[in-house]
Amino acid sequence: MAKLRRRVIYTDIRWEETEPLTEEQIKKWKSDEVDLQDEVMDEVEFELSHDKALEDTDWPELIEDE
Numbered sequence: 001m002a003k004l005r006r007r008v009i010y011t012d013i014r015w016e017e018t019e020p021l022t023e024e025q026i027k028k029w030k031s032d033e034v035d036l037q038d039e040v041m042d043e044v045e046f047e048l049s050h051d052k053a054l055e056d057t058d059w060p061e062l063i064e065d066e
Helices: 023-030 034-043
Strands: 002-005 008-017 047-057 061-064
Touching: 023 034
Parallel strands: none
Antiparallel strands: 002 061, 008 047
């Protein structure tokens, strides 16, 4: 008896956003100083904005019993 087998790869891409930044947070972020940007990252929370699932499927291969 024989069967078909294929490999399927699923990838989930997520976009996350914060609430609107304060003027001070925007200034820190635009400064391009990593320490200041880290401060902003510590102050905010990211929430799922939207996501997308991608699928990649290989052509099936024939598996035969020996």
